Amino acid sequence: MQMTSEDIVETYEIMAVISDQMLRAANDNDWDRLALLEQQHALHLRQLTSSEPQPLAGAQRVKKVDAIRRMLDADRQIRDLTTPWMARLSAMIGNTSTERRVARAYGI
Numbered sequence: 001m002q003m004t005s006e007d008i009v010e011t012y013e014i015m016a017v018i019s020d021q022m023l024r025a026a027n028d029n030d031w032d033r034l035a036l037l038e039q040q041h042a043l044h045l046r047q048l049t050s051s052e053p054q055p056l057a058g059a060q061r062v063k064k065v066d067a068i069r070r071m072l073d074a075d076r077q078i079r080d081l082t083t084p085w086m087a088r089l090s091a092m093i094g095n096t097s098t099e100r101r102v103a104r105a106y107g108i
Contacts, residue, residue: 012067
């Protein structure tokens with residue numbers, strides 16, 4: 001599908017809004033919503049990557065750059081929130097796995 005330059009800018013702006021929603025979900029520890037929003041974000045990204053690149057100039061280029069900056073900022077904040085959660089989850093999985101191995105080894 002061929003996207004116009006207006007379509008491209010609009011898609012970037014939609015992705016920036018979704019990134020903001022993802023950040024809110026991460027702040028709320030709403031991991032299910034975060035995962036759903038990530039899927040929506042990926043869908044828009046696929047639309048962009050499947051289209052022929054269109055040169056942007058002036059205000060369109062500024063809007064695109066602004067949207068990308070917003071997405072990068074939200075992504076950084078989301079990573080700051082999810083990294084400790086992922087570490088705790090990994091530790092819990094590791095502990096459970098270790099407990100099972102010990103239980104099997106000692107017939108508990």
